[in-house]
Amino acid sequence: MYIDSHCHLNLMVKKDFDLPLKSEDFSKVSLLIENAVSAGVEKIINVGTSLVESINTVEIAKQFEQVFAVVGIHPCDAKETWKKDLGEIKKLIKDKEFNKIVGIGEIGLDFYHKPFNKQRQIDAFKAQIELALENSLPIVVHVRSAVDEVIKVLEEYALEVKGVNHCFQHERYVADAFLGWGFFLGINAPITYPKNEQFRELLKDLPIESLFLETDAPFLPPQEFRGKQNHPKYIPLIAQALADIKGIPLDDVADITTSNVESLFFI
Numbered sequence: 001m002y003i004d005s006h007c008h009l010n011l012m013v014k015k016d017f018d019l020p021l022k023s024e025d026f027s028k029v030s031l032l033i034e035n036a037v038s039a040g041v042e043k044i045i046n047v048g049t050s051l052v053e054s055i056n057t058v059e060i061a062k063q064f065e066q067v068f069a070v071v072g073i074h075p076c077d078a079k080e081t082w083k084k085d086l087g088e089i090k091k092l093i094k095d096k097e098f099n100k101i102v103g104i105g106e107i108g109l110d111f112y113h114k115p116f117n118k119q120r121q122i123d124a125f126k127a128q129i130e131l132a133l134e135n136s137l138p139i140v141v142h143v144r145s146a147v148d149e150v151i152k153v154l155e156e157y158a159l160e161v162k163g164v165n166h167c168f169q170h171e172r173y174v175a176d177a178f179l180g181w182g183f184f185l186g187i188n189a190p191i192t193y194p195k196n197e198q199f200r201e202l203l204k205d206l207p208i209e210s211l212f213l214e215t216d217a218p219f220l221p222p223q224e225f226r227g228k229q230n231h232p233k234y235i236p237l238i239a240q241a242l243a244d245i246k247g248i249p250l251d252d253v254a255d256i257t258t259s260n261v262e263s264l265f266f267i
């Protein structure tokens with residue numbers, strides 16, 4: 001059994017971001033989940049990126065037993081209204097069992113997509129880490145072109161907060177920092193891309209007990225599906241690539257990464 005530890009089903013079934021899901025979108029989600037389950041992917045952590053997409057995520061989780069919700073404001077969605085948006089997200093978390101909320105994310109820093117407001121991103125990141133701590137929830141961290149700044153923020157909270165660095169593709173010192181805090185690292189299809197030879201080398205040394213498998217669908221499809229929409233059903237392809245890189249049996253990758261995800265999110 002596999003788990004897709006980071007997916008955006010809500011972004012797979014509609015063209016525009018930040019619109020509420022319509023009833024026909026839920027039938028599309030149903031089909032996506034059916035296909036994932038047929039491929040052995042029996043649980044999906046669906047991650048919010050904004051207030052509207054966090055609400056969509058909760059609605060999907062409530063409707064489908066295989067799906068669990070992570071809610072929060074992505075650094076690229078930290079708009080001027082972020083405090084008000086976070087106030088609404090807090091209301092969802094108040095009823096976290098009913099809403100199937102298992103974490104706060106994706107949160108972090110992104111100094112790649114322009115324009116961005118550095119201080120606002122840092123403020124939103126810290127506020128959401130504190131929200132996670134208040135509610136005993138783990139965090140799902142997004143980092144792009146901001147590793148040192150993320151490390152600086154997390155150092156303040158590192159002994160208390162638990163979480164995962166999703167889409168991990170950084171250098172060894174970054175891995176060491178996260179692993180030192182007991183964080184997990186989310187591994188996805190870029191490990192199948194020819195150009196990532198250096199990262200595959202690093203991956204050989206990273207402990208499987210600290211790794212999650214994720215698709216980040218609809219983004220970042222495996223090499224053979226590049227240019228198309230990614231899908232949680234491709235998790236076994238990522239697992240096979242990881243098994244090949246590490247020279248361990250596929251079953252071990254499936255079992256260990258599954259129990260890693262279950263242990264962080266209590267699912």
Ligand SMILES: [Zn+2]
Pocket residue numbers: 006008047106216
């Ligand atoms: Zn994502």
